Amino acid sequence: MVHKKVHLPEKICPVCKRPFSWRKRWEKNWSEVVYCSRACAHSAKKLRRQQSNR
Template identity: 75%
Template structure:
């Protein structure tokens, strides 16, 4: 099964308010992902 990038789910980062797409490393916990990167997660004030 091939998944096209255009069909990947997206979310808005809680820190920078930019959209980010699903990544394979988030496959098991996509519902809990709030930040687009480690940088945003570290600046979550």
């Protein structure tokens, strides 16, 4: 049996530095996806706010 999801595109999350794979829900906006999860997106937003307040 051949695994179908072997050749999915991947990106590296800039927050946690882990690779994450393409998901069906990102089909229409894969080029705009930056973070692997909402938690990483929230962390990045929080970090940007802290840096701009300095």
